[in-house]
Amino acid sequence: MESVLITGANRGIGKALVEEFLRYGWQVFAATRDPGKANFPLPSKDSSSKFEIIQLDVTSDESVATAVETVRETTSQLDVLINNAGIFPEEGNERLAEMKLAWFREAFETNVIGVARMIQHFRPLLSAGSRIANISSALASISSKKHFGYYAYSASKSALNMFTRTVAAEFAPDKIVVAALSPGWVRTDMGGPGAPLSAKESAECLFRTITHLSMDQSGSFMGRNAEAIAL
Numbered sequence: 001m002e003s004v005l006i007t008g009a010n011r012g013i014g015k016a017l018v019e020e021f022l023r024y025g026w027q028v029f030a031a032t033r034d035p036g037k038a039n040f041p042l043p044s045k046d047s048s049s050k051f052e053i054i055q056l057d058v059t060s061d062e063s064v065a066t067a068v069e070t071v072r073e074t075t076s077q078l079d080v081l082i083n084n085a086g087i088f089p090e091e092g093n094e095r096l097a098e099m100k101l102a103w104f105r106e107a108f109e110t111n112v113i114g115v116a117r118m119i120q121h122f123r124p125l126l127s128a129g130s131r132i133a134n135i136s137s138a139l140a141s142i143s144s145k146k147h148f149g150y151y152a153y154s155a156s157k158s159a160l161n162m163f164t165r166t167v168a169a170e171f172a173p174d175k176i177v178v179a180a181l182s183p184g185w186v187r188t189d190m191g192g193p194g195a196p197l198s199a200k201e202s203a204e205c206l207f208r209t210i211t212h213l214s215m216d217q218s219g220s221f222m223g224r225n226a227e228a229i230a231l
């Protein structure tokens, strides 16, 4: 049975991804900061899926290291790692003078360093054919940036894209695919009620794209349907 670990799995896009992988019979590790609060769907009775909730805060070395050991009790191999946990600290329309510098630190701590920490710790569970999907954002595109705003968030996701490309180059000889994917604008706590896509619609597309990622796509930045996005 193929296995996946998804961070930020308790709500929004992460939770919809959990549902999608369960629907297709995967072994799912749903990683969340507070398992006590998580309200997850369980695999249906006739499903072959296996499901485990894992405590994991991407900003904590100790939490991620413990999560690795917990996963190891079940499997020594992950087929897919989805770094979905993310934060959007600002409103988005602030001018630089109004920005709190702490928002930059917070965005980088979770959206960039958190992903680096995850990949460092989970690397021993990945091998040839494994796929790492880093959930980025269209707001990360440097070449299409025209207006001010989203200072901390977009800078952190651009950095995530560069990090993705760098790790992809290092892992290429080991045949591990690493890609950055934008989920689209999605109705979640982060995306807000006006977004055009439901979390389920986004997750259906992401599932298809992530499970078909190939070595020639490693290092690239793409949309949920695998369309290329300018860096």
Ligand SMILES: NC(=O)c1ccc[n+]([C@@H]2O[C@H](COP(=O)([O-])OP(=O)(O)OC[C@H]3O[C@@H](n4cnc5c(N)ncnc54)[C@H](OP(=O)(O)O)[C@@H]3O)[C@@H](O)[C@H]2O)c1
Residues within 6 Å of the ligand: 007, 008, 009, 010, 011, 012, 013, 014, 032, 033, 034, 056, 057, 058, 059, 083, 084, 085, 086, 087, 110, 114, 135, 136, 137, 138, 182, 183, 184, 185, 186, 187, 188, 189, 190, 191, 192, 195
């Ligand atoms: N929604 C959109 O339109 C949109 C667009 C582009 C990109 N994205 C990206 O898609 C991903 C998911 O977004 P979403 O819309 O589903 O956001 P969301 O509804 O705000 O959910 C964010 C998730 O990340 C988790 N998280 C935050 N900090 C964490 C940490 N330190 N450790 C572990 N988990 C943490 C949250 O857990 P708690 O419940 O514990 O806080 C929650 O599960 C993010 O990377 C986001 O940047 C979203």
